[in-house]
Amino acid sequence: MSKKLFNLVSVLVLTALILAACGPAATPAPTEPAQPTGTILERAMAGEFKGAVVTATGPFVDQDAQKFEAMIKEFEDQTGIDVQYQGSKEFEASIKAAVTAGNAPDIVDFPQPGLLSTFVAQGKVTDLGQFFDRATLEQTYNPSWLDMAMLQGPNGKIMAGVWERVNGKSLVWYPKKAWDEAGYKIPATWDEMKALMDQMVADGSTPWCVGIESGAATGWVATDWMEEIMLRTTSLENYDKWVAGTLPFSSPEVKNAAEVMSDIWQDKYVYGGQAGIVKTSFSDAPLPLFDADGPKCWMHKQGNFVTSFFPEGSQAGVDYDFFYFPPLDAAYGKPVLVAGDIWAAFTDEPAAIAVLEWFTHGSHLKSWMQAGGAIAPHKDADLSWYGNDIERGVAKIIQEATSVRFDGSDLMPGQVGAGSFWKEMSSYVAGAEDLDTALKNIDASWPK
């Protein structure tokens, strides 16, 4: 090697080292520990953990991440704790790699408890029960949420996380202006909905828009439909048994739900027919509601997040609105299917726990609720905080529900809930296998 290059490299390396050494040595040591009084959050608010850094990750990116940053800034300003959020679109794979490698971020937002439960079973998740008092939490949460956060660890059940934001799923979206002009009425029962569908067909139109394509997650839209119909056609006990794996997919209850769904997913009722269902992505599926030549379809069942995929500039209450997916059998009341984000900790650093405790108060979500895109599960979140009527309406539906159940596929073991259930329903809808085979295959995939 030439002498010149050698010298150049040496100089560069030395410069790098010197530059590096000139950087701030380390985070300033926290000031002497004050007497620990009050909850961890109160201590954080008093500035005890000033300068601490809390790393966070989750599946939400872009706009949602910006809203999160705006929200968490309030916490950072008050406590001096720096929360560094880094979202990932391939969240499931990346969090698994991080946890397995032993460098999970301090706090993690799981879009469903199923994945979290694996880490809890491996004993990698901090038991929040040692920091939080259940009676206090019940002031801000409906007990069913707290129950859903209790997961099985190696040494018994632990409080694995805190719920932060939820989605209502039992919603049917419709193009309000055209709908009113056509004189359609919002159906309050299943029969009214069926009559309306036939009327739409008679008017030369198509009632539904459905799309189940979603890359590697193709099929989840079909599982949502199944869950909705299960809640409407059988008891909650059966739903819970089905989710837990004791009521098989091949049972008459589940098969009936699939048949009720297939009854709607016919070529005459769904825009684009079978080919449309299997190859339209869930994000493109609602677009025909807003077609420039008038709606190509009139109804689209999807969670409240779907408004992000509506055409830019479409106005809630004018261009679109929603109604509650009607009950089928009065005996089962008005159930609502929900999903939500649960935050778990992979550390017991007090600064990280303080963030989670902050999440347990509905007030922390206020800015996000005003900006739109977040619905609080908290009892102490005020309906007037919502920035738009849509989300206020969804929150109201969740509050008024006779029963609330979590998205079943998210609670089933991954092989089923994110695997065979998606896969077999897709195959069934694409006509590659009959219903009995599909249901039998799902049962066979259930881990022994």
Place this chain on the structure above:
Amino acid sequence: MATSSSPSAPPGAWGRTAIALVPLLATLAGLGWGFLILRDLQVPQLVLVLLAIVWGVGGMVLLFTTANFFAEQLPGPWIARVQAWIFVGPAMLMLIWALALPAVRTVIISLYDSIGTKFIGLDNYLGVFTDANMLTVFRNNLLWMIFGTAFTVSLGLLVAVLSDRSRFETLAKGLIFMPMAISFVGAGVIWNFIYAVRPADGAQIGLLNAFWVALGGQPEAWTAFFQPWNNFFLIVIVIWLQTGYSMVLFSAAIKGISTEILEAARVDGANEVQVFFQIMIPMIMGTIITVTTTIVIFTLKIFDVVIVMTGGQYGTSVIATEFYRQYFTYNNDGYGSAIAVVLFIAVIPVMVYNLRQFAQPEAF
């Protein structure tokens, strides 16, 4: 054999060696120190990345230089012995750390249950070979291997031979080679548009459906219906991408055949078909085998195209996508690892064959 009192070593050689050790040790210490500083440093990410690049690349150069300097100060016969390890050693250590150890670890995980706590022996492998779903997966991989390889190799060969005597050789080869520049994910996105389906009352934005509807057909979901034939709509993408690669290698091999042999054959009365099959093919056999094995390995590990086009749904899942789903989506660590090991074992014979071919001088 060689001892420190080797007669060839000039007096004081070992003392000089000891002194030469100083810059090497200093470099190592500096690098370690730099690592600690970089790890704890709180500066903007971009600055950190730049510092790390300078530290990493510069540090390596410095390390090799000082280590080499040290080796050159060693007494005679030791120079060659140590020098070889200095240059090969780091690469071998990296390979062991990043390739051999993970492979061993995957095999170990595959003998445990889904969360890796209970030893279950070969149960995962039993599951892999009896599960109906996995049988579909193996069938798909076979389709990929047989048809993907056959078409890529024969089309590449055909184009190479035909373009060899065409006036538009550069243009034709350029066009066919172009898809090589596209990543597999990019190709998946492009072909998703080609296969796109829209309801019959609107305009078809997908090329294939636009033709199909113009000819009087109904819009079809090409990659979802017609199982198992829908796999071929995915295989076509890889043929499109890889034909350029095989064409370039075949073209080079054909141009390497001396014209005298071809002339001699023609003078002896061989027609063009005979020249092709009895002269050209045997003479470029080494290249054919190399290209074929490369594409076989490649189709065995096919992943990107499938995950982008269908996510492995609609009966198109292959070994690599199934492994990914089992391991990362279903958290089924043991089973997923077992699938990965099966893929690994399936690739080994092809790999060994390929390496043997490389070792033969006429391969390239």
